[in-house]
Amino acid sequence: MPADCRQALSFFLPGVAVNRLGPLGEGNVNDTWLAVSDTGNKYVLQRLNPNVFPDPALVQDNLSTLTSYLRLQLEKVDTDFTVFRVRRSPEGFAGYVSPDGSWWRLLSYIDNSRALNTVATPEQAREIGRGLGLFHHLTSSLPSSFLNDPLPGFHVTPLYLEQYDTLLQQVQNYATDCRDFIEDRRQDVSLLEDARTRKTIRLRIIHGDPKVANFLFTEDLSRVISLIDLDTVKPGLLLHDLGDCLRSCCNRSGEEGHAAGDVTFDQELFAAMLQGYFRSKTDMLTTDETHLIVDSVRLISFELGLRFYTDYLAGNHYFKVHSPEHNLFRARIQFALVRSIESQYNELVKIVSAL
Ligand code: GN1
Numbered sequence: 001m002p003a004d005c006r007q008a009l010s011f012f013l014p015g016v017a018v019n020r021l022g023p024l025g026e027g028n029v030n031d032t033w034l035a036v037s038d039t040g041n042k043y044v045l046q047r048l049n050p051n052v053f054p055d056p057a058l059v060q061d062n063l064s065t066l067t068s069y070l071r072l073q074l075e076k077v078d079t080d081f082t083v084f085r086v087r088r089s090p091e092g093f094a095g096y097v098s099p100d101g102s103w104w105r106l107l108s109y110i111d112n113s114r115a116l117n118t119v120a121t122p123e124q125a126r127e128i129g130r131g132l133g134l135f136h137h138l139t140s141s142l143p144s145s146f147l148n149d150p151l152p153g154f155h156v157t158p159l160y161l162e163q164y165d166t167l168l169q170q171v172q173n174y175a176t177d178c179r180d181f182i183e184d185r186r187q188d189v190s191l192l193e194d195a196r197t198r199k200t201i202r203l204r205i206i207h208g209d210p211k212v213a214n215f216l217f218t219e220d221l222s223r224v225i226s227l228i229d230l231d232t233v234k235p236g237l238l239l240h241d242l243g244d245c246l247r248s249c250c251n252r253s254g255e256e257g258h259a260a261g262d263v264t265f266d267q268e269l270f271a272a273m274l275q276g277y278f279r280s281k282t283d284m285l286t287t288d289e290t291h292l293i294v295d296s297v298r299l300i301s302f303e304l305g306l307r308f309y310t311d312y313l314a315g316n317h318y319f320k321v322h323s324p325e326h327n328l329f330r331a332r333i334q335f336a337l338v339r340s341i342e343s344q345y346n347e348l349v350k351i352v353s354a355l
């Protein structure tokens with residue numbers, strides 16, 4: 001077991017023999033391990049990425065506030081939905097700072113659960129929609145002043161474009177296909193910001209990162225029982241979440257899966273996810289928001305592609321990569337997804353109208 005993991009575990013669990021430790025999930029930002037004690041207790045150990053979260057204490061405060069709040073709300077609802085617990089050291093600390101300055105934390109592991117990287121069936125998509133709707137419902141009464149903003153500017157697409165523009169002036173080598181793709185769509189990036197300025201949509205508490213892998217299913221995959229990775233929960237637009245969830249859910253080959261040529265946005269999964277979302281809580285979205293669903297999926301897919309591509313140009317400091325070209329590969333997949341959404345635009349709008 002790596003020495004830094006051992007030190008963090010003994011900070012939170014002094015005297016507990018942890019005899020198994022292995023990587024958990026495939027997060028692009030933080031490092032995550034599953035730790036199992038000799039008595040069979042399971043824990044999630046995480047090291048936060050300082051390039052992404054410059055103020056980990058603030059993120060941790062949010063997590064404690066949010067998980068306690070969700071637990072209170074869940075007591076009022078008849079559901080098997082659950083939320084992980086933040087584990088504290090015997091002295092009451094929720095974070096451990098290792099000698100190299102990294103911030104660590106320990107969370108409870110949700111037993112008898114499974115995460116998927118891609119959706120295979122409409123039933124799974126429907127469950128994901130229901131889970132996201134339930135999460136929005138549960139957090140809707142949490143005053144946004146109770147949470148700090150862990151990532152100012154997160155999901156503000158025009159800001160990502162500004163960062164890209166600045167960088168483009170400094171780099172010599174760029175991919176012409178990505179550059180042209182972005183140029184052709186730069187007039188669309190302020191769609192959600194404009195709607196917010198016009199006050200046709202308002203800020204609510206959002207998850208921020210509701211991709212497929214962050215939903216926990218029962219082992220038989222019949223029910224979604226939790227939504228994990230709560231570091232990005234903050235005031236935002238429900239359309240950010242719907243856009244992000246749908247771009248992940250409706251891409252059967254996944255974010256890392258196939259070459260960009262094989263990527264398609266799946267209409268059947270789109271309809272199923274939205275049915276699950278609307279069945280869960282029909283009153284969450286206003287009519288204006290509902291009309292913007294298709295544009296939001298297109299925008300958030302574009303935004304993620306832009307974020308991957310910018311990180312590639314910048315030298316891969318934000319997202320973890322397996323090779324120098326990894327973020328370029330990821331960007332092309334998201335851009336292919338945008339193309340697929342664009343080619344089905346009218347049909348997707350019809351699906352939303354028929355809900
Ligand atoms: C990052 O770390 P992970 O994999 O949960 C990113 C999301 C992206 C996602 C794409 C804080 O999430 O915004 O949508 O990668 N998280 C952050 O896989 O930037």
Ligand code: MG
Pocket residue numbers: 029209229232
């Ligand atoms: Mg995340």
